[in-house]
Amino acid sequence: MRIISGTHKSRKIVAxxxxxxRPTTDMAKESLFNILNNTYYFDEIxxxxxxxxxGNISYEFAxxxxxxxxxxxxxxxxxKFINETAEKFNMSIDTIKSDVFKFLENAKQQxxxxxxxxxxNFSDEQFAKLPELIFKNNMLGNEGILIIxxxxxxxxxxxxxxxxxxxxxxxxxSFFKNV
Numbered sequence: 001m002r003i004i005s006g007t008h009k010s011r012k013i014v015a016x017x018x019x020x021x022r023p024t025t026d027m028a029k030e031s032l033f034n035i036l037n038n039t040y041y042f043d044e045i046x047x048x049x050x051x052x053x054x055g056n057i058s059y060e061f062a063x064x065x066x067x068x069x070x071x072x073x074x075x076x077x078x079x080k081f082i083n084e085t086a087e088k089f090n091m092s093i094d095t096i097k098s099d100v101f102k103f104l105e106n107a108k109q110q111x112x113x114x115x116x117x118x119x120x121n122f123s124d125e126q127f128a129k130l131p132e133l134i135f136k137n138n139m140l141g142n143e144g145i146l147i148i149x150x151x152x153x154x155x156x157x158x159x160x161x162x163x164x165x166x167x168x169x170x171x172x173x174s175f176f177k178n179v
Contacts, residue, residue: 001056004030006042006063008089019077021053024117024149028168032147033060035166038114039145042066045112048139050100050130055082055093057115060090068136070091070111072103104133112141117149131159131176146176 001023003011007012015021024032036042043065045049049058055078071093074152080096086093096103098159100118116130127150133139134146148156152167157172163175 001016001054002026002036003063003156004033005061006060006065008059008063011063011089013053013054013056013085015054015081015090016077017036019054019081020075021078023054023056024122025169025171028149028171028173029057030061031166033064033167039067040112045111046070046141048072048109048111050103050114050116051118052082052095053078053117053167055085057117058082058093059085059089059091061113062086062089062093063081068111070096070109070152072096072098072100074099074178101129101133104130104137104139107137107139110139110141112144114144114146116147120151120154121152127154127156128159131161135161135176135178139176148174150174 001013046068047061047066049071052073057072058123070139079095150172152172161176163177165172165174
């Protein structure tokens with residue numbers, strides 16, 4: 001995996017093979033950030049990265065100037081890798097080792113962009129619980145967006161606050177907004 005743009009453009013990041021992750025592909029990540037670049041000033045926003053895995057998405061935000069980034073993942077190896085990489089690249093990324101659903105049930109912080117990359121084999125109920133908890137707990141800023149990455153075979157359009165979906169290869173991003 002590599003950082004697409006910003007101060008760390010073209011830097012490669014090699015995660016340990018033993019981590020239980022499926023990083024967002026460079027093609028999908030580049031397409032996503034092209035969309036976000038037209039809406040946000042990265043140095044003025046806060047980001048919450050759920051099911052952060054290797055931290056791939058967070059590094060991209062940090063490289064583009066985002067200073068307030070929080071990664072949540074329940075795997076100790078993932079959190080350790082994110083902390084080590086953020087320190088190596090001098091990136092301001094906070095980490096929380098927690099089950100994402102437990103974190104969301106008790107979370108008090110708001111973010112401008114919440115990115116969630118749960119396992120593709122989540123049930124419909126598990127996918128539905130993400131926007132439900134985020135919007136119930138008012139975690140998204142007024143102009144904010146929730147982005148859930150999932151398989152292109154998963155349809156989240158029936159969920160509350162759904163805005164639209166973009167497909168990239170075998171992956172898809174569903175976008176949710178305050179209405």
